[in-house]
Amino acid sequence: MAQETTQQATPPAAPARTLLLLILPALAVGIGASLLFLGVSEAAEAFQDVLWQNLPDALGVGRYSVFWMMVMLTATGVAVGLVVWKVPGHAGPDPATVGLDAPVLPLGVLPGLLLATALMLAGGPSLGPENPIIAVNVGLTFWLGRRFLPRLPGGLWVMLAEAATIGALFDTPVAAALVISEALAGRKLEGHLWDHVFAPLAAAAAGALTITLVAHPTFDLDLPAFGKPGWGDTLAAIVVASVAAVLGMAAVYAFPYVHGAFSRLKHPMLALPAGGLVLGLLGALGGHLTLFKGLDEVAELARDPEGWSAGEFATMSVVKLAALLVAASCGFRGGRIFPAVFVGAALGLCAHALVPGVHPTVGVAAGVLGMLLAITRQGWVSLFTAAALVASPAILALLCIASLPAWLLVTGRPQMQLREDGTPIR
Numbered sequence: 001m002a003q004e005t006t007q008q009a010t011p012p013a014a015p016a017r018t019l020l021l022l023i024l025p026a027l028a029v030g031i032g033a034s035l036l037f038l039g040v041s042e043a044a045e046a047f048q049d050v051l052w053q054n055l056p057d058a059l060g061v062g063r064y065s066v067f068w069m070m071v072m073l074t075a076t077g078v079a080v081g082l083v084v085w086k087v088p089g090h091a092g093p094d095p096a097t098v099g100l101d102a103p104v105l106p107l108g109v110l111p112g113l114l115l116a117t118a119l120m121l122a123g124g125p126s127l128g129p130e131n132p133i134i135a136v137n138v139g140l141t142f143w144l145g146r147r148f149l150p151r152l153p154g155g156l157w158v159m160l161a162e163a164a165t166i167g168a169l170f171d172t173p174v175a176a177a178l179v180i181s182e183a184l185a186g187r188k189l190e191g192h193l194w195d196h197v198f199a200p201l202a203a204a205a206a207g208a209l210t211i212t213l214v215a216h217p218t219f220d221l222d223l224p225a226f227g228k229p230g231w232g233d234t235l236a237a238i239v240v241a242s243v244a245a246v247l248g249m250a251a252v253y254a255f256p257y258v259h260g261a262f263s264r265l266k267h268p269m270l271a272l273p274a275g276g277l278v279l280g281l282l283g284a285l286g287g288h289l290t291l292f293k294g295l296d297e298v299a300e301l302a303r304d305p306e307g308w309s310a311g312e313f314a315t316m317s318v319v320k321l322a323a324l325l326v327a328a329s330c331g332f333r334g335g336r337i338f339p340a341v342f343v344g345a346a347l348g349l350c351a352h353a354l355v356p357g358v359h360p361t362v363g364v365a366a367g368v369l370g371m372l373l374a375i376t377r378q379g380w381v382s383l384f385t386a387a388a389l390v391a392s393p394a395i396l397a398l399l400c401i402a403s404l405p406a407w408l409l410v411t412g413r414p415q416m417q418l419r420e421d422g423t424p425i426r
Contacts, residue, residue, distance in 0.1 A: 030206025127334025
């Protein structure tokens with residue numbers, strides 16, 4: 001009787017033939033999504049070189065002088081404001097209301113969103129490409145999937161596009177599998193969890209492999225090697241992650257107020273240039289490393305952990321977080337993960353500068369973990385990203401321990417995402 005009850009409670013597995021039929025669509029989505037992400041990134045980087053190297057050199061202006069930062073960030077606000085105002089679809093919904101789980105946008109919205117994202121990435125605001133690129137890939141994949149394979153459920157196309165883009169963004173399918181598993185955890189599923197993850201994992205693997213073969217990216221910051229962890233390392237990880245979570249939550253609590261202040265300007269041609277001007281002022285305060293999405297800049301910090309004082313690291317942390325808050329509030333299209341990585345890494349290096357006994361690898365990983373937990377509320381993404389940056393298996397146990405108090409500080413509290421009425425999601 002007990003055996004019969006156990007068998008009834010075990011969900012039926014999907015037939016292998018059903019899963020096999022999903023492999024080709026998943027691979028196609030993975031390759032297509034990664035190529036679109038790569039194309040936007042390459043175009044934005046080329047334009048960034050023009051704006052921040054060729055143009056100031058031709059004009060005889062310092063590339064990262066206060067004047068040029070003010071001009072470029074304000075001009076970026078004007079350019080993105082024009083796209084949001086005039087281009088059909090207005091570059092999609094208010095980015096403050098959108099997370100990684102992107103809505104399916106109409107096809108006509110996607111060109112404007114891509115243009116606004118590329119301009120933002122090139123111009124210097126402190127946001128990453130993840131949210132808008134996921135939204136574009138979801139919209140495009142959903143439209144193509146419903147057109148050419150209408151028998152497959154629409155939700156599957158959304159999941160494939162999200163997984164493929166996350167795999168491409170993080171250069172590994174593991175991140176996508178963790179995110180999809182976390183998203184599915186709250187749903188009532190028929191069949192085994194792995195059956196539902198099978199096709200998204202294939203899409204993520206195709207996306208990650210395409211990026212690896214074409215662009216050869218790396219997340220490893222090549223920080224000093226970290227050996228066997230000790231009690232001091234455990235304490236340092238707990239303290240740094242908790243401090244980072246508290247600092248991140250300060251920005252989260254400020255988010256609806258800053259967003260409301262820009263919303264009162266009531267027009268993208270006012271809000272975005274004003275936001276660009278504020279970002280220029282912040283760039284002048286924090287230096288050029290606090291501009292852009294932050295991955296290249298955090299690699300520069302990691303190349304010389306002793307190259308800045310504790311005060312300089314602290315200033316960069318606070319300025320970058322403020323820049324992330326302003327850019328996400330005034331209407332720039334972009335994501336929050338990559339700039340949050342910079343904030344957490346700078347905070348971890350600040351801890352090392354203050355207390356040399358804090359290993360820089362432990363400080364960076366714990367700082368990134370706590371900051372991402374506060375900003376994204378994505379536990380697996382936070383753990384994975386923090387571990388990937390330092391490429392040290394020994395750090396995983398410390399991060400798991402440090403995540404516990406940091407999570408207690410952020411769970412149940414407002415998130416850095418707003419409802420349509422401007423109130424924060426919890």
